[in-house]
Amino acid sequence: MMKTLRALLIVFTLLFVLPGHSQDMNNDGLEEILNTISDTIQGGNGNWQFVVNGLPIFCITDQGHNRMRIVTPIQHMDDVTAEQMADCMEANFHTALDVRYAVSDDILWVAYIHPLRELQPDQVVNAIIQVYNAALTFGTSYSSTDLTFPQPKPKTKRS
Numbered sequence: 001m002m003k004t005l006r007a008l009l010i011v012f013t014l015l016f017v018l019p020g021h022s023q024d025m026n027n028d029g030l031e032e033i034l035n036t037i038s039d040t041i042q043g044g045n046g047n048w049q050f051v052v053n054g055l056p057i058f059c060i061t062d063q064g065h066n067r068m069r070i071v072t073p074i075q076h077m078d079d080v081t082a083e084q085m086a087d088c089m090e091a092n093f094h095t096a097l098d099v100r101y102a103v104s105d106d107i108l109w110v111a112y113i114h115p116l117r118e119l120q121p122d123q124v125v126n127a128i129i130q131v132y133n134a135a136l137t138f139g140t141s142y143s144s145t146d147l148t149f150p151q152p153k154p155k156t157k158r159s
Contacts, residue, residue, distance in 0.1 A: 025119040027061055030068070033124045034059060055132055061116050068116040070127050072135045074101070074108040084139065091134075091142030099130045099144045110134040110144075 027046045034041055038050035038057075046061035061068045074080075088101035088108070102111045112127040130144035137143050 023120075024117050025068075025121075025124075026116070027063060029121070030059065030061065030116070030119075030124065033121055037125060037128060052128060052132055055135055057128065057131060063116060066115050066117050068114050068119060070112045070124075070131050071109050072131050074110060074135060074138050077103060077106045077108060080108050087142050088138075095141065095143035095148050096134055097130060097144045097147060098127065099134045101134070101138075101142070108138075110138075 027044075031044060031048065034048055034050055038052055039054075041048055041050040043049050046063065048059045050057055050059070055072060057070060057072045059068070059070050085108075092100050096110075099110050099112045102109050110131050112131050114123065114127070134142070134144040
């Protein structure tokens with residue numbers, strides 16, 4: 001399923017989005033990409049909520065400070081075990097790649113953070129794929145792609 005979603009998002013981006021964009025990503029270019037790859041989308045001007053395969057995802061930008069985030073909530077921190085939190089921290093080093101498990105306002109999130117202007121269209125698509133996969137694999141492999149970097153040592157029992 002992850003590979004199918006990735007292939008679909010990449011094909012849509014290559015066919016409909018990439019030819020019209022080069023450098024200097026802005027809210028208009030980002031919105032065009034989000035409209036192309038989302039099932040549904042609401043908002044605008046740097047604050048979008050959209051759905052990809054049933055998963056709610058948010059994209060927030062600040063053009064003035066050249067920042068962009070693509071995030072999705074996982075669960076309230078009251079429901080996250082110490083073992084899950086430790087697994088998230090280990091995943092941030094080995095298997096989450098360009099996304100991170102992060103906490104804000106007592107919610108565990110998956111977050112991709114990048115400078116906005118330097119962002120390329122294929123990075124937007126890849127970011128959404130990684131956010132989606134990291135949310136989907138929370139509690140199991142905690143991975144955003146099939147790649148693990150570097151290879152983690154075998155887990156030892158935590159006390």
